[in-house]
Amino acid sequence: MTSTLMADYWHEETTIAEIHQAYDDGTLTAKELVLYYFNRIALWDQDGPYINGVLDINPDAIYIAEAIDEERKQRGRKGALHGIPILIKENLETRDKMATSAGAIALKDWHSKYDAFLVQKLRSAGAIILGKTNMTELAHRIGTDMPENYSSRGGYVQCPYGPEKFEVGGSSSGSAAATAANFTLGSIGTETSGSLLNPATRNSLVTVKPTFGLVSRTGIIPLSYTQDVAGPLTRTVTDAASILNVIAEIDENDEATKARPAHTPNYLDSLIKNGVQGKRIGVFRDPHEGFSDQIDLHRYEEAITTLKDLGATLVDPVKIPAVTRKAADTNTVSFECKHSLNHFFAKAEPSTGFHSFDDFLKSYEDYPQLHKYGHDRLKVRTSVESVLSNSNYITAKLQDLGLDDPESIGSVLNDQKLDAILFPSSCNQDVAAQAGLPSIALPSGYHEDGRPFGITITGRAYSEQTLFEIGYAFEQATMLREKPNF
Template sequence: MVPSFARTVLLLQSCMITLGEWGKKIMKLLFNEILNDELTIKEIQAAFEAEVITSKELVLYYLDRIAKYDQSGPKLNSILEINPDAIFIAEGLDHERKTRGVRGPLHGIPVLLKDNIETNDHMHTGAGTLALERHSGAKDAFLVEKLREAGAVILGKTNMTELANGMSTTMWAGYSSRGGQTLNPYGPGEFFVGGSSTGSAVAVAANLTVMAIGTETDASILSPATQNSVVGIKPTVGLISRSGIVPFTYTQDTPGPFARTVTDAAILLGALTGVDQADPATYKSEGLSFQDYTSFLDPEGLEGARIGVFNHASEDYYKESGEYDEDLFQRVIGTLRNKGAEVIDKIDIPSFHREWSWGVPIYEMKHALGNYLSRLPSHLPVHSDKELIHFNKSNEENTLKYGQNMLEYRAGLPHNTLANPEYLQAKLQDLYFSQEQGIDFALKKFNLDAILFPSYIGSTISAKAGYPSIAVPAGYMKNGRPFGVTFAGSAFSEGTLIKLGYSFEQAAKHRKPPVFK
């Protein structure tokens, strides 16, 4: 019988005490092997406490894996930059642990950030563009401040679909002119990698970090989570501040966590919440958010829960996308029922198949990104969409592999986009049909705790509603491609979704790490 992690730590401690310096050397060798098995935050904290490993050594371990698997070997291309201060930060947190104690569960834990999240350090924030590859943030994003306060080690920045897929309609997910093409670790060059928070999901899946932060406008967390067999939480818009993040929309943008377990995702989510005066969307979260979501981690959380199954996606999804597996989805439903959930098959969501207007993301990206560019320091080469288009044309060989038709289209829109009748009507309709005639309608009609979607097909209606979803691994297809499902709910139902996702995860135990040759 393989010993539990806790027992292994005790054995390593005994080895260290009995054999002295030789014991320490043996201990490090053994622990490196254990690390390959994807340790959780709690397991790493136990190892820190037992002095089996330090935060500095953990950072060094991940830097070694990044060198082996991300920048060479399968060359996953998930990481753009490494924080040159990461080792120093880890050393400082190790010292603080010894002299002052532990800040909390994230003390000394490495985290990676998507390339559109600003940090006030030696790293850059380019949103995947070459034009902004030398842009340094004037201050930390609000969520970065929260991570630093919690004692996390900001390890680096991850690759993303350039401008969050706002560059070109033909751009492949996970590609940026700044970082190239990110690959799926379960089938590099073979399986779809998801977008646009691709690098964050891949880095977590490949065990290049403990956790990572992505952002979502529509499917940008849920898609790469399901494609790469990790847990992703797309929160209610306003649960986590967006200030200090390159904006794409005002209405739908939200950051969110990636981790390999629901527990770790819940721990990370709690560290990020809080009202930020710089982001009015967070005002409504007061009294509805938690700083600790681990209280919802109930292995019996499915008992008595009512879950509606939505399986009325387009025929293209079921037959042509390659993302759906009927056997795996039915096994998910079977697991839910075996754990005591009441599953309601084939629920209807009246507005799901309506022809959604894309006026909100198009007009808001014109306005939001334009504002952001206009406020950049004078030494940077672009300060408007037209300057960005010109920069790309001047560096066409390196920047326009997929063209920039979306950039050019938005550049032709009038500057007063947010007063445009088409935009205003689209915004009103999006909210009405996604909430009252969408998620909330189905939850109320069928008296549901959550809606279950295969992979991420519910991302658009949830994004337009500003409502949360959690993506969890749900097995692997015969060709080895990961399959996942999402649980979706109404505003600020993250606790319920975490409870359901955790109970399913503990019952199914689907996740397997990718194997590198």
């Protein structure tokens, strides 16, 4: 299909700072920017290459933009994201006209009474919620054979760098694809184990998977009490810092956010070009074989050399036995999944129509024709003891936190006095998630066939400032992101 962009007054690969400058100069309005992104979504997300990253558009987005334009005229800029269009993953509750289904067709008509806490923060900062993104169903492969880019409600999300050719990653597949394809300034994704880092590295994006507890869980359809986090997906480190500044707030209804340090830094202050200088960074070289198709060893060596040239002290290699040891038959998420969803269904306002996990599961059994990949991975949750006082759950949780575990990533960081550890692709995703540690993903070039390659860097708890310092310096020294062509 030959498509013509009607709203041709703006351009791809824009940034928050550039948009604010255009608003200040009077060369762009928020309404025009919303129309620009809607035009791109119509042409290339829902037609053309059919990326299918956007599940719903916000029917009020244009009117919100008009109100923001008037507000800017009357009182100036409201907040850090004033007039900035943001897409959010479809497992985040919103009190507007959009459904919150987490990709499940059984929840396609559920409309929450409330905004998720982080959505409240985005709106308060002036962001325009442009729409909601497609995702892996329930942020989890429902059936063994189900691809991670699929949901029963939204269908398949495609990688903008190679639709129907390259993996897009999951479960924040739509958030990543839409941001990479310039259907939005940026997006919000969520992660239980890899769902931010994996799609970011597969789509040449920046993401920050925050320390557990830095960003509120309130209003996220859950999988895990101890691993669910939300974070930004952007094209630049600066924009990721700007968005994280807004959503990293203490939530009185989320106990995990109250354990954070008393002072949260302004992450924009961390964006310095000599941010790698003097950092002690471990280099991980033993990824699990399941990541072999994602890793480009030549590009990884280039990234290592860049960090060394920027002044890092490299500890090469570092061994992290927790990355490669055999996973237990049941882990923390296995125990918490059914329990957390039971809690969600019991508390949802208005009612979803389901009163428990078992009630919800029955909808899959009653309508198998709607679930072509089956639901065996969801059903297995019923066989896991969901009482959170059992010894296996407690033991798994203690091991995740690194208690008396010299093989944990936290122990390696401490014992070798490292500021951070570098990984190829997102091969650190499980151990970082289980330990609740922060990671940043960065574009790091492309495979010979055009697939994006990324690196991830994991630090100590609440060391996002350090990760932004390293990430910004690396980005500015390399500038390796390229926009997809379609």
